Amino acid sequence: MPITIRLIENKDWPHRTLYPGCTKHIGPYLDEHSGRRYTGFNQENEADRIRLEKELHTDLSERSEFWDFFTIPLAEDDLILYPENEPQDELKSIFMAGHAQGCNAENGVDPTKVFVIIDEEKSAEEANKKAKLRRKILRSVDDMSDDDVRNCLRLFGINPQGVSNNVCNHKLDEIVEQQPQRFNDLWLNNPQRSTYILFHKAIGANLVVKTKGVYTYNAEVLGTTPEQCIAYLSSDNHLETRQGIALSLEGQQPKKRNTKAAEANAE
Amino acid sequence: MNNNILGGLQIINTRNASGLVETRSLDHLLATKPYEMGTILSQIFGNYKGEEVNVLDAVTRGLGRVQKIEIDAFEYDWGVEMAFDESNPIVRAEWNGATVTSTDFAGLNNTTVNLYVKNPYYGVGAILSFDNRDIQVRVQSPGFQFGESSCYSVVMADGNPESYIPYKYLVPGKRVAREGSAYEEGSNDADILNYNNSVKLRNKITTSRMKYDITRSAATTKTIVEWIDPKSGKKSYFFTDKQKWTAWREWYRRLDNYNVYSRYNTRPDGTVKVFGTNGRPVHVGAGLFQQFSPANNRPYTRMTPSFIMDMLSDLSYNKLGKGERKFLALTGEMGMRNFSQMLETKAANFQLTDTVFVSGSGQNLTLGGQFTTWKLYNDIELTVAPFRWLDDPSLNRIMDPLTRRPASSQDMYFLDIGHRDGEANLRKIVKMGSENLVWHTGGSIAPDRNTIKDVNTLRSNGYDGYTVNFLTEGGIMLADASTCGVAKYNVI
Numbered sequence: 001m002p003i004t005i006r007l008i009e010n011k012d013w014p015h016r017t018l019y020p021g022c023t024k025h026i027g028p029y030l031d032e033h034s035g036r037r038y039t040g041f042n043q044e045n046e047a048d049r050i051r052l053e054k055e056l057h058t059d060l061s062e063r064s065e066f067w068d069f070f071t072i073p074l075a076e077d078d079l080i081l082y083p084e085n086e087p088q089d090e091l092k093s094i095f096m097a098g099h100a101q102g103c104n105a106e107n108g109v110d111p112t113k114v115f116v117i118i119d120e121e122k123s124a125e126e127a128n129k130k131a132k133l134r135r136k137i138l139r140s141v142d143d144m145s146d147d148d149v150r151n152c153l154r155l156f157g158i159n160p161q162g163v164s165n166n167v168c169n170h171k172l173d174e175i176v177e178q179q180p181q182r183f184n185d186l187w188l189n190n191p192q193r194s195t196y197i198l199f200h201k202a203i204g205a206n207l208v209v210k211t212k213g214v215y216t217y218n219a220e221v222l223g224t225t226p227e228q229c230i231a232y233l234s235s236d237n238h239l240e241t242r243q244g245i246a247l248s249l250e251g252q253q254p255k256k257r258n259t260k261a262a263e264a265n266a267e
Numbered sequence: 268m269n270n271n272i273l274g275g276l277q278i279i280n281t282r283n284a285s286g287l288v289e290t291r292s293l294d295h296l297l298a299t300k301p302y303e304m305g306t307i308l309s310q311i312f313g314n315y316k317g318e319e320v321n322v323l324d325a326v327t328r329g330l331g332r333v334q335k336i337e338i339d340a341f342e343y344d345w346g347v348e349m350a351f352d353e354s355n356p357i358v359r360a361e362w363n364g365a366t367v368t369s370t371d372f373a374g375l376n377n378t379t380v381n382l383y384v385k386n387p388y389y390g391v392g393a394i395l396s397f398d399n400r401d402i403q404v405r406v407q408s409p410g411f412q413f414g415e416s417s418c419y420s421v422v423m424a425d426g427n428p429e430s431y432i433p434y435k436y437l438v439p440g441k442r443v444a445r446e447g448s449a450y451e452e453g454s455n456d457a458d459i460l461n462y463n464n465s466v467k468l469r470n471k472i473t474t475s476r477m478k479y480d481i482t483r484s485a486a487t488t489k490t491i492v493e494w495i496d497p498k499s500g501k502k503s504y505f506f507t508d509k510q511k512w513t514a515w516r517e518w519y520r521r522l523d524n525y526n527v528y529s530r531y532n533t534r535p536d537g538t539v540k541v542f543g544t545n546g547r548p549v550h551v552g553a554g555l556f557q558q559f560s561p562a563n564n565r566p567y568t569r570m571t572p573s574f575i576m577d578m579l580s581d582l583s584y585n586k587l588g589k590g591e592r593k594f595l596a597l598t599g600e601m602g603m604r605n606f607s608q609m610l611e612t613k614a615a616n617f618q619l620t621d622t623v624f625v626s627g628s629g630q631n632l633t634l635g636g637q638f639t640t641w642k643l644y645n646d647i648e649l650t651v652a653p654f655r656w657l658d659d660p661s662l663n664r665i666m667d668p669l670t671r672r673p674a675s676s677q678d679m680y681f682l683d684i685g686h687r688d689g690e691a692n693l694r695k696i697v698k699m700g701s702e703n704l705v706w707h708t709g710g711s712i713a714p715d716r717n718t719i720k721d722v723n724t725l726r727s728n729g730y731d732g733y734t735v736n737f738l739t740e741g742g743i744m745l746a747d748a749s750t751c752g753v754a755k756y757n758v759i
Contacts (some may be wrong), residue, residue: 014558030667068573069577110621
């Protein structure tokens with residue numbers, strides 16, 4: 001499948017992407033902090049670099065003179081690359097794919113972006129992945145009890161105490177809409193979910209306190225970040241602490257209201 | 268660029284005001300010779316301390332390149348005439364009543380092909396060619412508008428029944444261009460000429476202001492500015508208060524800086540969403556760099572002769588005549604250094620009989636020099652000039668990881684400072700009568716006057732000194748930016 005590279009429309013004055021006859025080149029850049037030159041190749045695609053070096057008879061290493069002259073000219077017309085057929089186009093597509101000034105359907109446009117990469121195959125693949133995840137999440141949300149919803153909100157830093165079930169469900173819907181991946185990571189695919197819930201409940205019940213940047217339970221230091229505390233509590237060596245917190249929480253549960261007595265009083 | 272517009276510039280600060288006559292004071296000269304003094308001030312501030320500080324002002328107003336617009340206007344527009352005959356993208360092609368496909372032989376047997384192109388550029392009889400110039404067709408009927416495209420009926424121009432247009436030249440996005448025209452005897456048809464104002468640009472002027480206070484005691488120190496006119500050899504001078512001189516210098520610096528970096532603030536629907544304290548809209552015009560932004564842009568990580576050649580080729584190839592290819596590149600200190608180093612490396616390969624780099628004799632030998640101009644192939648000439656705005660680390664905070672100096676110091680802005688139809692391509696825009704307005708509100712003292720000891724003299728406030736206000740309404744105009752460009756030292 002061909003890949004299309006298109007300059008992003010300039011919305012500022014003079015509302016033209018390019019003056020007629022002008023060209024905008026996309027080239028290598030230096031990373032401000034490391035000083036390394038961006039070439040599109042890194043450890044992950046080292047094999048591609050070696051293969052392309054052979055096919056193009058060119059040194060493609062970072063310090064090669066090749067990158068002193070390498071630019072990809074973009075004009076008002078789209079640039080269409082055929083990476084599966086042409087090694088030159090494959091090199092260009094690798095270079096453009098990770099370029100800091102480029103964006104695609106997944107990562108979106110921001111003011112630092114200059115061009116957009118339209119790869120229908122890849123976009124469809126990504127869109128399918130997202131849709132699949134979304135379907136999976138919606139199925140699991142349907143099966144969640146009210147307690148699950150409240151526990152889930154705790155993982156996202158929302159305290160559900162004193163909030164009605166309707167509001168809790170609405171907030172969960174918002175999370176599912178806006179952060180599906182995070183919902184998947186924190187709720188669906190989180191092996192330490194119960195520890196997360198326990199920890200957040202303990203904070204809500206003032207059993208675990210944060211003092212001077214350190215989380216403690218009965219003067220026992222758990223860690224300085226929630227992640228550290230959860231790792232601490234998940235460890236088998238600290239099973240007693242974990243059980244202690246769980247028992248304390250149970251002891252603090254408010255007694256169920258005698259609804260019949262309440263109704264009688266109301267009458 | 269002429270760096271020697273003013274010779275022997277001297278600036279002297281003194282408390283001794285003897286010999287200074289009223290007619291040589293800056294205020295008097297600005298009131299009596301506003302245009303001449305405006306130009307001289309641009310030249311002085313452009314060359315202050317031998318550095319081209321306000322280089323943009325120096326190459327526009329300093330050279331008299333100023334365009335005045337009407338007193339009631341706050342915006343100005345101009346057309347940029349690009350190529351008269353540009354190629355025309357094909358939108359669709361039809362043959363035998365259907366869209367042409369890869370299996371068709373469009374135009375075979377002298378049949379008609381309907382060609383849908385983006386722009387209505389052609390008259391009957393025009394000969395058009397495709398990406399392969401050997402394949403030519405003749406326009407047989409006047410074009411008509413069809414949706415967003417124009418449709419022309421064409422036949423093979425060579426009249427050979429075996430000729431046809433290969434499908435690959437008719438794919439949408441491919442182009443046609445005019446080769447000429449051909450007619451029968453007694454024809455009433457003719458090809459047409461396109462006055463092709465491809466781009467119409469509109470910009471606004473910006474109102475800039477500054478004010479400063481001068482205390483009564485500071486008003487007594489005078490600054491005398493002396494210079495020699497290199498043509499006549501005559502010495503001239505003017506004098507002013509020292510603080511006033513400092514304020515003028517800062518005023519010119521701010522104007523020049525904002526002419527480079529200002530950003531247009533009017534919405535596409537013509538509204539402005541920024542309002543001043545009195546509720547009126549604040550208009551800001553596009554500065555030089557914003558006018559550059561849709562022009563040629565080529566990033567680099569190492570300056571090499573090939574890179575500069577490629578860049579200049581972008582700016583001049585098929586655009587400028589051989590006599591017009593003189594470019595000025597504005598760059599920072601690091602860019603100047605790299606340019607000189609690059610040419611030194613290039614010159615190192617030559618067998619030079621040196622009379623330039625080594626001078627002096629005996630114990631007073633001197634080695635060195637700096638390249639600032641390079642003459643290339645096809646009459647291209649490039650001169651680099653320092654542009655101080657690119658060096659300031661407080662404004663340019665992305666650092667070059669190698670030198671830890673601002674990356675912008677190595678950016679190069681290639682300006683075409685030639686003329687178009689008798690008008691300067693780069694010129695300053697000012698509103699008539701609204702350039703460099705200066706007025707004061709007096710306290711215990713007024714400019715060029717003594718302190719007041721008469722209770723009947725009215726002053727506007729009780730301040731022990733006076734306040735001076737500056738105001739100018741103007742901007743910068745790069746009429747045709749298609750022959751300009753940026754070589755950006757690419758650090759992200």
